[in-house]
Amino acid sequence: MYDKLFSVEGRIVAVTGGMGQLGRQFSLALLNRNARVAILDPAAEKEKLPEHFQAFKENNKLLLIITDVTKRESLEKALEIIVETWDEVPYGLINNAALDSPPSAALEETGPFEIFPPESWDRVMDVNVKGVFLACQVFGAEMAKSGRGSIINIGSTYGMVSPDHRIYEYKSENGGNPFFKPVVYSASKSALVNFTKYLAVYWGKSGVRTNLMVLGGVFNHQEQEFLDGYCSRVPMGRMAREDEYNGTVIYLMSDASSYVTGAAIILDGGWTAW
Secondary structure: HHHHHHOOOOOOEEEEOOOHEEEEHHHHHOOOOOOEEEEEEEOOOOOOHHHHHHHHHHHOOOEEOOOOOOOOHHHHHHHHHHHHHHHHOEEEEOOOOOOOOOOOOHHHHHHHHHOOOOOHHHHHHHHHHHHHHHHEEEEEHHHHHHEEEEEEEEEHHHOOOOOOOOHHHHHHHHHOOOOOOHHHHHHHHHHHHHHHHHHHOOOOOEEEEEEEEEEOOOOOOOOOOHOOOOHHHHOOOEOOOOOOOOOHHHHOOOHOOOHHHOOEEEOOHHHHHH
16 A cells, blocks of 8 residues: 555656756656656766666667756757657656855855855856756646646755854864855755745646655765864754765655645755754
């Protein structure tokens, strides 16, 4: 009974930014449970696909589509390819594509708020907000016409609360330039909170559910000083493993979440619980 409740078998899910660290995890988790996945990414077909994905591609369970989420025509073409290949409108959409500035980013991206470059603001907003907006317009509209579907927007704790800039102080203490988590990342991720609720209401009676996964930081071999500072702020005392969000993806793409829409599900090891 529970296997059926959480089943995603046969469902088509489009994953933007699917070639990234988390995008690959979401895609593989769905593929391993017999879903069909279309990875929409500028790097699709350009980067070497991990070996464990090859069998899914050969068995027509995985599509790789070069896509620019900031261009409506690119998303429309991706949808056309999916429908032509599988003769069905996708059941799910995961808006995972996003730009961020890690601790190793260039100075102009991570300097003081007062001099943050407007062109950087536009570039990040274009992907993190406009890209989600356009993907929902293109894919969500067709899902609503078919009377079913699930949209997952990928948010961040920094879209719910301010970044704690203290965890980056080690950079200036070690003689480097001060680091500030860029304002545009927080602004872009906070925009998704109400955008998700808006669509949940708008498509509430059309069978399309829209939810937000609010993610904490993911371990990716960051600098030890950063890890020490970050983990000291997390009640669980560590960053997330890259596979720890997969269960929520399966939940939201399955019938187990059939009455869940407009929710912001916080997955941050307790960061926002302090």
